[in-house]
Amino acid sequence: MNLDQIKTISIHEYLAKKGFHPQRRNEVRGIYISPIRKDNNASFSVDFQKNLWYDHGMGKGGSIIDLVSEMENCSISDAIKKLESDSFSFHRESAIYNEKQEHPEQLFTILKVKKLGNFALIDYLNERCIDIDIAEKHCCEVYYSINNKRYFAIGFANNSPNSYELRNKYFKSCIGKKDFTHINNGAKRTVLFEGFMDYLSFLSMQENRHLSTDAIILNSTANSKRALDLLCKYDEIHSYLDNDQAGNKCSLFVQSYYPDSFVDCRKEYSNFKDLNEFLCWKNNEEKLGYLR
CATH class of the missing domain: 3.40.1360.10 (Dna Topoisomerase Vi A Subunit; Chain: A, domain 2)
Known part of the structure; x- marks a missing residue:
């Protein structure tokens, strides 16, 4: 990724993945508890359209690169490297969805369906604040392959036989027939x-x-x-x-x-x-x- 591409990574999505969510928001702007200093009053602003942030308590702001530098207490060059190495987690979901659209469904193969219990999937549900007992009751764990590459995800059955909505930290799609x-x-x-x-x-x-x-x-x-x-x-x-x-x-x-x-x-x-x-x-x- 070049510098311009890195700067397009959504600050809003990045903060959400780190557990920070707006206290107030509209279509243009969100106001957060600051992720880079102790802050009892929400005074950290994110412009969703311009993809820029500003911390009113510090009088400082900038791009996603500047934010990572502040949050991780690292140099700008190290922040860029971190964003480059983590960039798949921001773009993989849409990329795999597009791959699913471009290839025949038979390339998606269910290998195994079992009770939900994988630690990585449980951690993801905890990040999303989902009650694990509820998830275990309504979801399962699906192991599948795409073009002979093996994956696993949370599975949620839809109304079509042997069809599941799939979700993990980096992936969102459906295996089988898309249905409600x-x-x-x-x-x-x-x-x-x-x-x-x-x-x-x-x-x-x-x-x-x-x-x-x-x-x-x-x-x-x-x-x-x-x-x-x-x-x-x-x-x-x-x-x-x-x-x-x-x-x-x-x-x-x-x-x-x-x-x-x-x-x-x-x-x-x-x-x-x-x-x-x-x-x-x-x-x-x-x-x-x-x-x-």
């Missing part, structure tokens, strides 16, 4: 999510860690049309989609078909990208409160 997931508890109300991490986040936020309604996890907003026939059976559809363009479009689409039953719950986490980001922030706030 229906959790059927025989209820007349359902909760609607885009991805299974948000579904697990929702359960992790419940006091009894139990789902009293049905749930529909789209696994992609592209599946919203396919889910319409199922959604029509519910008296209430409580939607927890993402706060982005795709989430807005999907919300309007479902609401246009079921205006009387659709409830947009995104106001509960309107300052965050999705429900999982809100959960991570909430947990971080509780830890800070405990330390105080």
